[in-house]
Amino acid sequence: MAPLHEHSDCPGCAAPDLAFATHDHAHCAADALSRAEVVTSAAGARLTPVRRRVLEILLEEHWALGAYDVLARLATEGFGNQPPVAYRALEFLVEQGLAHRIQRLNAFTACTHPGEAHAPAFLICRSCSAVAEAVAGPVRAALDEAAAQVGFSIERSTIEALGLCPACREATA
Amino acid sequence: MAPLHEHSDCPGCAAPDLAFATHDHAHCAADALSRAEVVTSAAGARLTPVRRRVLEILLEEHWALGAYDVLARLATEGFGNQPPVAYRALEFLVEQGLAHRIQRLNAFTACTHPGEAHAPAFLICRSCSAVAEAVAGPVRAALDEAAAQVGFSIERSTIEALGLCPACREATA
DNA sequence: GCTTGACCTGTTATGATATTACATTCATAG
DNA sequence: CTATGAATGTAATATCATAACAGGTCAAGC
CATH class of the missing domain: 3.30.1490.190 (Ferric-uptake regulator, C-terminal dimerisarion domain)
Structure with a gap:
């Protein structure tokens, strides 16, 4: 898949160590979201409101959130507040390659290179x-x-x- | 640290893929236990009955056991049957390099090369x-x-x- | 426009994994 | 023999994860 923008134009997006580098994070997150649209529709999957919102939440910072952290956020925004709500959305994002599970932390983080094949x-x-x-x-x-x-x-x-x-x-x- | 025996004499111990190879497992386990004695005493630590027994349990097979599996075994043998009993012994073994935690499985396995420095x-x-x-x-x-x-x-x-x-x-x- | 079927969301309930806090026992150095 | 620190035991609780089922949404095909 072709990137949605020229990464060489974007200080930060070009860095492999994105999370450790100062960068235009609003751009970084918006880019990841628009890539997510492309990735999911190409796969014939649906980026529903909960799923999209969970991805947005993960994209807010470059660190990992536990499923219950995500769930708490969702609950305050009118989504369901039972664990499967969060786990299902997170599982979907991981399957689509839009997020990763960090085993050491029992937590999830947004993928910084969605749409590019990679064993991270x-x-x-x-x-x-x-x-x-x-x-x-x-x-x-x-x-x-x-x-x-x-x-x-x-x-x-x-x-x-x-x-x-x-x-x-x-x-x- | 010098190995306690010549591994070239021991079909199995010489294999890096010990767990997948047929080998003299009784020897393999006994060797690991005697190495454990050496490793702990060299570190000024005590291989107490619970700790030793947990290591023996892990050494019975080349697969990983959950803390609660270990705990169940301990409980039938007269040791305490609350989670910390198992977790503490396992934590000790991991600190001493005698066992490893497998993050993917939330489980523990005996180290097959105790006493040798290695990032496994x-x-x-x-x-x-x-x-x-x-x-x-x-x-x-x-x-x-x-x-x-x-x-x-x-x-x-x-x-x-x-x-x-x-x-x-x-x-x- | 209705039906139908697949998928998605929500909820209840429970299971699995892990830790904190504190009381008690044990080994050993002094 | 006793003081001390380490190890063990227990209760209570925190944290992470899934099974099972009910109801809702949406789009394809009639």
């Missing part, structure tokens, strides 16, 4: 909680290689790192 | 539930490189792959 790796700052999607190609390749050596075939992978983002490392030092 | 990667068979520790050096190196590119410093990493082990892939085909 996540960098999670333990100080400010920001979550960035790293360039995962080489990591995934190394993992595939390790699996191939023992005859294991990988279907899904979880690659997450916990540590300090540049800004927090700076602040700590 | 796990291969989880979705069919037989076996969990193997893969050779993770190159994977971790690639992840470190990706993190370094954006100035992120990694403290802990989670690398897990879900798929089919050689035997189950064979059986499915």
Whole structure:
């Protein structure tokens, strides 16, 4: 799929470490939303009000939200306030590649590169909680290689790192 | 730390894909236990009865057990039957590098290479539930490189792959 | 325009995983 | 032998997740 705008025009969108870089976040979020429209309609799926709203909520910040955090937001806005409401919308977004589940945090984050095929790796700052999607190609390749050596075939992978983002490392030092 | 025996003498222990290979499991488990004694005493820690028993339970099979599974076993053997009993022992084993937590499964597995420094990667068979520790050096190196590119410093990493082990892939085909 | 069927949303209820707080027991250094 | 810190036991509760079913929405085809 072609990007909806030239990323080289957009300082921030071009960065792999989007979440850690200062950038035009309103643009970043609006772009993700419009890509979401494209992705879902191409898949013959419907980006309904709840689903769209959940994505908007995830897009507000570059960190991960628990399902119950999302649910609380939804409830104040007139949507249902039972867990399945949030879990179903989140599951849909993950299936469509519009959001990711962070296993370490039992939480969800909006995808910063929707519509682009990628097996993501996540960098999670333990100080400010920001979550960035790293360039995962080489990591995934190394993992595939390790699996191939023992005859294991990988279907899904979880690659997450916990540590300090540049800004927090700076602040700590 | 020097290994407690020559692994080249031990078909199975030499394999990186121990969990997927047929091997002398009694030996494998006994070896892990004796290494555990060494590791804990070297660290000035105590391998108490509960802790030792939890490790033995994890060592019975090469798959991951939930904290409540472990707890149920402990309870039938006269140990406490409240969650903290299991969680504390498991936490201790993880701290000592004698067990690992599998984030994807919310479960724990005995380490197959205790006493050897390693940032592990796990291969989880979705069919037989076996969990193997893969050779993770190159994977971790690639992840470190990706993190370094954006100035992120990694403290802990989670690398897990879900798929089919050689035997189950064979059986499915 | 009606029907029908698929999908989506909402709710109840429950299950699964994990932690806090505090009381008690145990091992060991002094 | 006793003081001390570590380990264990227990109750209570917090947090995360799903099963099962009822009702509503919407668009395709008649």
